[in-house]
Amino acid sequence: MAEAKTKRGLIAHGIAAQNRKARFDYTIKDTVEAGLVLRGPEVKSLRHGRATLSEAWAGEREGEMWLFNCYIPEYQGGVLSRFEPRAPRKLLLKRKQIQTLTGAITKAGQTLVPLDIHFNNRGVAKVLLGLGEGRQKADKRHAIAARDWQRDKARILRGKG
Secondary structure (H helix, E strand, C coil), X not given: CCCEECCCCCEEEEEEEECCCHHHHEEEEEEEEEEECCCHHHHHHHHCCCCECCCCEEEEECCEEXXXXXXXXXXXCCCXXXXXXXXXXXEECCHHHHHHHHHHHHHCCCEEEEEEEEECCCXXXXXXXXXXXXXXXXXXXXXXXXXXXXHXXXXXHHHHC
């Protein structure tokens, strides 16, 4: 999904925030797209691309899924309503999805990591959640070596072809 910016620097459709380190720290087995309950100023701040997902995580609370520690700064456009930048935000999922994710978290010991926040074609904010397992240091080194080899291989093939 490409970022589409308008004249004022707003993100119309595309990625508003991304957790780049998540795919490095975790082996992502499955992904789920969830809706996000936001208030007006939070959406405006997201459209400016100011959110941070680096320390965010998702989990279950009272039978519902929530996004914790996601930083969305206050909108500076003169809005009277204020909000907590790191407040837990409710995720919109179907009951069956919540049950399968909760089961994977508790039984399999997997982690639910937010990968990005994006706007779909209708302009609705969505969160892409990854269900993954944490990587050890040796696994991370192996991933770096594999990525470097792929880059070198592409460079070699490009030079010959």
